[in-house]
Structure formats: C-alpha cells, structure tokens
Amino acid sequence: xxxxxxxxxxxxxxxxxxxxxxNHTDMAFSLYLIKKTITLVPTFLGITLISFMVMHLAxxxxxxxxxxxxxxxxxxxxxxxxxxxxxxRPLYIQYWKWLKGLAVxxxxxxxxxxxxxxxxxxKERLPVTILINALAMGxxxxxxxxxxxxxxxxxxxxxxxxxxxxxxxxYAAPGFWVALLLxxxxxxxxxxLPISGLHSLIGYREMSWGEKVLDWCRHLILPVLVSALGxxxxxxxxxxxxxxxxxxxxxxxxxxxxxxxxxxVIYHHALRNALLPLITILGLSIPGLIGGSVIFxxxxxxxxxxxxxxxSVMARDYPVLMGNLVIVSVLTLLGNLLADIGYALADPxxxxxxxxxx
Amino acid sequence: xDAYVDGTRHQILWLSRMSKNPMAVAGSLIVVGLCIVAIFAxxxxxxxxxxxxxxxxxxAPSRMHLLGTDALGRDCLSRLIYGARISLLVGIVAVGIxxxxxxxxxxxxxxxxxxxxxxxxxxxxxxxxxxxxFLIMAVIAFLEPSIWNIMVVxxxxxxxxxxxxxxxxxxxLKGRDFVLAARITGASDMRIIFSHILPNAVAPxxxxxxxGIGSAILxxxxxxxxxxxxxxxxxxxxxxxxxxxxxxxxAWWLSVFPGMAILITVLGYNLLGEGLRDALDPxxxxx
Numbered sequence: 001x002x003x004x005x006x007x008x009x010x011x012x013x014x015x016x017x018x019x020x021x022x023n024h025t026d027m028a029f030s031l032y033l034i035k036k037t038i039t040l041v042p043t044f045l046g047i048t049l050i051s052f053m054v055m056h057l058a059x060x061x062x063x064x065x066x067x068x069x070x071x072x073x074x075x076x077x078x079x080x081x082x083x084x085x086x087x088x089r090p091l092y093i094q095y096w097k098w099l100k101g102l103a104v105x106x107x108x109x110x111x112x113x114x115x116x117x118x119x120x121x122x123k124e125r126l127p128v129t130i131l132i133n134a135l136a137m138g139x140x141x142x143x144x145x146x147x148x149x150x151x152x153x154x155x156x157x158x159x160x161x162x163x164x165x166x167x168x169x170x171y172a173a174p175g176f177w178v179a180l181l182l183x184x185x186x187x188x189x190x191x192x193l194p195i196s197g198l199h200s201l202i203g204y205r206e207m208s209w210g211e212k213v214l215d216w217c218r219h220l221i222l223p224v225l226v227s228a229l230g231x232x233x234x235x236x237x238x239x240x241x242x243x244x245x246x247x248x249x250x251x252x253x254x255x256x257x258x259x260x261x262x263x264x265v266i267y268h269h270a271l272r273n274a275l276l277p278l279i280t281i282l283g284l285s286i287p288g289l290i291g292g293s294v295i296f297x298x299x300x301x302x303x304x305x306x307x308x309x310x311x312s313v314m315a316r317d318y319p320v321l322m323g324n325l326v327i328v329s330v331l332t333l334l335g336n337l338l339a340d341i342g343y344a345l346a347d348p349x350x351x352x353x354x355x356x357x358x
Numbered sequence: 359x360d361a362y363v364d365g366t367r368h369q370i371l372w373l374s375r376m377s378k379n380p381m382a383v384a385g386s387l388i389v390v391g392l393c394i395v396a397i398f399a400x401x402x403x404x405x406x407x408x409x410x411x412x413x414x415x416x417x418a419p420s421r422m423h424l425l426g427t428d429a430l431g432r433d434c435l436s437r438l439i440y441g442a443r444i445s446l447l448v449g450i451v452a453v454g455i456x457x458x459x460x461x462x463x464x465x466x467x468x469x470x471x472x473x474x475x476x477x478x479x480x481x482x483x484x485x486x487x488x489x490x491x492f493l494i495m496a497v498i499a500f501l502e503p504s505i506w507n508i509m510v511v512x513x514x515x516x517x518x519x520x521x522x523x524x525x526x527x528x529x530x531l532k533g534r535d536f537v538l539a540a541r542i543t544g545a546s547d548m549r550i551i552f553s554h555i556l557p558n559a560v561a562p563x564x565x566x567x568x569x570g571i572g573s574a575i576l577x578x579x580x581x582x583x584x585x586x587x588x589x590x591x592x593x594x595x596x597x598x599x600x601x602x603x604x605x606x607x608x609a610w611w612l613s614v615f616p617g618m619a620i621l622i623t624v625l626g627y628n629l630l631g632e633g634l635r636d637a638l639d640p641x642x643x644x645x
Contacts, residue, residue: 046484054496172624174576176583177617180603188607284486291489295580299603309492313499313586325496329487336487 029344036340040333047329048102052095055322107323112315118323122305126327128198129293129304132220136228136289137282144232145278148239153266155244163236170233176295179226183299186222194219196301223300227292231285238281242274276347283339287332375637382633385568388626396442403436407593416609426611428601434611437593438619444594445623448509448578449571455513456574457567460520465551467521468528479525482518490515490577495586503586505594512574520566527559561638568631572624579620595620 089097101107107118151160187195194200199215200207207215246252247270255265293306301307305324312320376382395402404424411431419426425434467478493515501507531537532555540554581587582596583603590597595616602613 042480043484043487046480047487050484050488051496054493168625168628169621172572172576172621172628174579174583174599174617174620174624176580177599177613177620180599180606180613180617184606184610184613287487287489291491294491294495295584298584309495310584313495316499318499321496321499325488325492328489328492332487332489 032344033341036337040337043333044330047333048099048326049095051322051325051329052098054325055318056091056094102326107326108319110312110320111317112320118319121308121320122323122327125303125305125308128302129290129297129306130331132223132227132296132302132304133286133289133293135220135224136231139224139228140231140235140285141282143228144235145239145275148236149243149266149271149274151236152240152243152247160240164240167233167237170229171237173229175226175230175292176299178229179222179296179299182222182226193222195222198302219300223296223302227289227296230292231289234285235278235281238278239274242277243270246270246274272346276343279339279343279346283336283342286335286339290328290331373637376633379633379636381629382637385626385629385631385633388622389630392442392446392623392626395439396446399439399443403433403439405433405436407432407436407440408591409433416605416612418609419611425615426609428598428609428612429605434598434615437598438595438615441593441595441598441616441619442623444505444588444592445575445578445620448505448512448588449575449627451509452512452516452574452578453567453570455510456515456517456570457520457563459514460517461524461556461563463517464521464524465528465556468525469532469547469551469555475525478521482521485515485518488515491580494577494581498581498586503589505588505592508578508581508587512577516570516574516577519570520563523562523566524559527562528555531555531558562635565631565635565638568627568634572627572631575620575627576624 098108105119107122109115109117110121147163151163154160183195186193198219199212200219204212204215252265252270255269256262260269290306293304294309295306296302297304297306298310305328308320309324309328311317312324376386409432411427413431414423414427415431416429417423417427417431423433423435425438427433428437463478463481467475494511497511497515498507501511528551537550537554540550545554578587579594579596579599582594583599585597585600587596588594598616599613602609602616605612
C-alpha cells in the first residue's frame with residue numbers, strides 16, 4: 001500500500017487532512033491485525049501437533065506407564081482402558097478427536113484419583129500465574145528501561161560499568177538459587193516476608209479486605225521479584241545497546257545541533273526509536289517468563305499452572321501435562337500477538353503499511 | 359593459498375582483539391579453570407563425593423570440610439568439584455546436539471529458500487512458542503530421568519536460535535562470488551553448503567555455542583533442582599541445591615555454594631560468548 005511521499009500529519013495543514021490520515025491509518029491497521037491473526041492459525045496447529053506427538057510418540061504409551069504402577073492391572077482391564085481412552089485407534093484419528101475436544105476446551109480427564117476435567121484444573125490456576133507474570137513484566141519494564149537508558153547516556157562511566165557487571169551477574173544467576181537466598185535472608189534470617197503460599201494459612205479468613213490485599217502483596221513480593229530478575233537483566237542490556245545504536249545516528253546530531261536540551265534529545269528523539277526493537281524482545285521473553293513459573297511456583301508453593309505442571313510430571317498425569325503444554329504455548333502465542341500489535345502501534349511504518357524499504 | 363593466508367591472518371586478528379577484551383579474558387579464564395577442575399576432579403577433591411559420614415552430618419564450613427557437609431555427612435567441596443563434570447558434560451553435549459540440528463536446518467532453509475525455508479522457519483516459530491521448561495518436562499515425564507536423557511532433550515529443544523542465525527548467514531553468503539565459482543566447478547549442493555559456505559559462518563556459530571552452553575547448564579541445574587534431572591546420589595549442582603532447600607533453616611552453606619558455582623560457570627560462558635562476539639564484529643569495537 002503506497003501513500004504519497006509526504007505525510008499529511010506532518011504537513012499540519014489543518015484538522016481535516018489530519019482526520020483523513022487517521023482514517024487511513026485505522027484501515028491499514030485493521031488489515032495488519034487480520035493478517036497477523038491469520039498467520040497464527042498454522043502456528044497454533046503446529047503447537048497442537050507437536051504437543052500431541054510428544055505425548056504419543058514417546059517410548060511407552062501413557063496407559064502402559066500408568067499400568068506398570070498398578071499391580072491389579074490385568075490385560076483385560078488394560079484393553080478396556082485403552083478402548084475407553086481411544087488409544088487403540090489410529091494416531092490421526094486420536095489427534096483429530098483431541099483437536100475437536102480442544103476447540104471446546106475439553107482436554108480430557110486427569111489420571112489423578114479425582115478424575116477432574118483437565119481444563120477445570122488449569123482454569124483455576126491460570127489467574128495466579130498470569131498475575132505474577134504480568135506483575136513481573138511490569139517490573140521489568142519499569143526498572144530495565146530507565147536503567148538501560150541511564151547506562152547508555154553515561155557510556156563508559158563508573159555507573160555504566162557497575163550496571164554492566166550487575167546485569168551480567170543477574171543474567172547468569174540461576175533464578176531458583178536467588179529465590180533460595182532471598183528466602184534465607186528475608187524469610188528465615190530477618191523474618192520479614194513469608195516464604196511460601198499465596199496468603200497466610202492462619203487467620204486469613206478473619207482478615208478485612210485491606211488486610212487480605214496486604215497479605216497477598218507480602219506473599220507476592222519475592223516470587224515477582226525473582227521471576228523478573230532474568231528478564232530485567234536482559235532487557236536493560238538490550239535497552240542500552242539499542243540506545244547506543246540510535247544515539248549514533250545523524251538525526252540525533254541534528255537535534256543536538258538545533259540546540260535542543262539534552263533531556264529532550266534523549267527521551268523524545270532517541271528513546272522513542274530505541275524502544276521499537278525492545279517490544280519484540282519483550283514478546284520473545286514471554287516463554288522464558290512463563291517457563292520460570294514452574295520453578296518459582298514450586299519453590300514458593302504457589303498454586304499456579306507451573307506447580308500443576310510439576311506435580312503432573314511427578315504423577316505422570318498425561319492429560320494434564322498435554323493440556324498444560326498446549327495452554328501455556330497458546331498464552332505465549334497470544335503474548336507474541338500482543339507484542340506485534342504493540343510494535344505496530346508504536347511504529348507508523350508498519351501501522352500504515354509503508355515498509356522500511358519504501 | 360591466498361585465501362588460506364587471509365584466513366589465518368583474520369584469525370590472529372580476532373584472537374588478539376579478544377585478548378584485549380577484559381570480558382573475553384575473564385570468561386576464558388573461568389571456562390579453562392572449570393575444565394581443569396572437571397578433568398582433575400579425583401585429584402582435587404579432598405574426599406570421596408559419595409562417602410557417607412554419619413559422625414559429621416550438616417557441619418558448618420571448617421578447616422576439615424572447607425564448605426561444610428550435607429545431611430549425609432558428605433563433603434560439599436568434593437561434591438561441588440565432581441558436579442563440575444556433570445555441568446560441563448551436559449552443557450557441551452546438549453549444545454553439540456542443538457548446534458548440529460540448528461546448523462543443518464538453518465543451512466537448508468537459507469540455501470534452498472522457498473518452501474523448504476517456509477517449512478523450517480515455521481517449525482522454528484512453533485518451537486519458540488513452547489516455554490522450553492514445559493516442553494522438556496513433558497518429554498522427561500516419559501523417560502527415566504537420567505543425565506543422558508536430559509542432555510538429548512535439552513539439545514532437541516534449543517536448536518532454534520542457531521537455525522535462525524545460520525539461515526541469516528546463508529542468505530547473505532549464498533550470493534557471493536565464491537559460491538558461484540564453486541557451482542561452476544560442478545560442486546554438489548551439499549559440498550557448497552558444508553565446505554564452502556559453512557566455514558564462513560563458523561564465527562557467529564561459535565558465539566551462540568558459548569552462550570548456549572551457559573543456558574544449557576542453567577536449564578540442567580533447574581531440572582535437577584526440581585528432581586527431574588540428574589538423580590542423586592550423582593552430585594550435580596542442581597540437586598545439591600535441592601538439599602539446600604530442604605535444610606534451608608539450619609544449613610545455609612548447602613544453598614549458597616552450589617548456586618555460586620552455577621553463577622560463576624554460566625557467567626564465564628556468557629562473558630566468553632559476548633567477548634567473542636565483540637572481537638568478531640569490528641563495528642562493536644567502537645563502543
């Protein structure tokens with residue numbers, strides 16, 4: 001979609017043409033959104049196919065492994081169970097059946113004694129995981145970007161060197177170890193913060209609404225902090241190098257030459273452009289963040305999806321495993337879509353369909 | 359012959375650039391030191407890492423046991439030293455597998471383009487949607503948790519970055535004159551890919567190998583910590599931390615030292631990787 005070379009928005013030729021520009025933008029943007037959403041379909045199918053293959057092509061099928069632990073399992077019972085779960089049918093039929101179930105969020109029933117539907121199990125744990133990851137993401141953005149900008153502006157200074165070293169250390173530190181150390185110091189040594197669960201076990205029911213929120217906050221501080229750590233280090237490093245890249249460009253020199261105050265050059269001219277690649281980086285960091293949930297939720301005993309994953313691996317609860325795998329990957333997929341949308345919102349070249357090469 | 363001389367000069371150039379980069383030097387020192395520790399573990403360890411000593415259970419660091427003892431009275435320092443073998447082995451084998459897969463698929467995608475490229479890159483996109491730990495755990499659930507399974511599974515789930523990188527290298531290299539020259543001499547596709555183009559893409563691959571080993575070691579330690587990686591009594595830094603967690607209130611040394619070992623190791627590989635990247639990319643030298 002080619003538009004005339006000079007953009008009416010910059011012409012400042014009155015509100016009317018500005019309105020036209022916005023309308024045009026809206027249409028191009030919705031087209032872009034539709035295109036992006038359509039490309040998600042094959043990726044989604046791929047996710048389901050790989051999840052399915054992982055579960056069914058692995059040595060030993062779910063039923064035999066479960067049966068090995070059960071001394072009462074006779075060949076007849078096993079055959080009956082195989083038929084009940086449809087495991088005696090060809091693989092493509094099983095896949096199709098499973099996919100149809102997935103469409104209506106029917107992921108089968110758990111192998112655990114409670115035999116609850118898998119989706120129910122995941123559904124009740126999803127909000128906690130999403131909450132913690134969203135908070136962590138917010139924390140990452142709020143801390144990492146200013147840190148990276150500050151380091152890039154003072155390139156080579158003591159501050160820059162110290163943050164660089166800290167970032168490297170934070171990036172290499174195993175998150176679960178940092179969690180242990182924080183638990184050891186703030187929980188055991190100082191006794192300031194609770195080290196497990198989502199809320200206090202004793203006296204929680206009697207708390208007032210405000211006290212409950214406070215109690216939640218106290219329990220969430222450490223998990224959120226620890227899950228943010230790795231991403232924080234990564235993003236501030238990317239912000240720094242992205243800023244350095246932009247600060248080298250000619251239009252920054254121009255802005256300085258015009259006599260603009262340095263603050264305006266940094267925050268208005270440079271940062272806005274430096275932020276663009278960071279949106280992609282944030283999108284790419286989502287799987288890592290969600291993956292971290294497994295570790296932090298099991299350390300801090302938080303009843304989220306990660307803990308469910310861990311316990312279902314331990315119990316070899318395959319329907320739950322498979323459901324979990326698909327659901328978190330779809331979450332990641334949606335996160336990437338959000339990042340794409342954010343990118344388009346931030347970059348008019350993509351929003352309006354003008355590509356870089358034009 | 360000329361090309362060969364050029365190649366060696368280029369190598370010497372980046373080696374000397376690397377030796378001036380403090381990050382790269384620190385990283386190499388850590389990595390080399392670690393390899394020495396791993397290779398000479400039996401001579402360096404003061405005790406047998408498996409020897410149970412019920413008279414000295416959960417002792418704080420002392421002159422006899424420099425880093426203290428665990429719940430079974432085993433010497434922590436010795437277990438840390440032997441743990442280095444596990445970490446290095448997992449890191450190197452897992453990254454070896456992922457680099458082989460990634461390089462092969464990336465080369466095919468970049469060289470042939472068209473539907474092969476679309477197919478492979480779509481597979482990369484899909485694999486990148488799985489939070490790695492979830493995918494690894496799902497596979498591990500079917501297998502006996504052993505060090506070999508862990509290495510293979512980590513390798514099979516972490517090749518996507520290499521594939522993207524190699525593809526990009528191939529895209530920019532396949533149009534060069536030397537590829538055309540090779541084709542005119544009648545070289546087969548496989549020969550062009552592996553003995554003409556690939557050697558020119560080795561440098562960036564080396565960077566991802568160094569960074570990849572660091573992250574593979576982190577993944578292994580996380581899995582072992584969760585009890586689905588390297589199984590006790592084999593000492594790995596991850597499963598030593600599990601013991602640390604179980605004795606958090608009474609034995610801080612069990613939590614502190616293994617984590618530090620992981621931190622230093624991963625830091626070493628990351629520094630090496632970043633230093634290598636800077637040395638190989640002259641543009642970055644101005645920073």
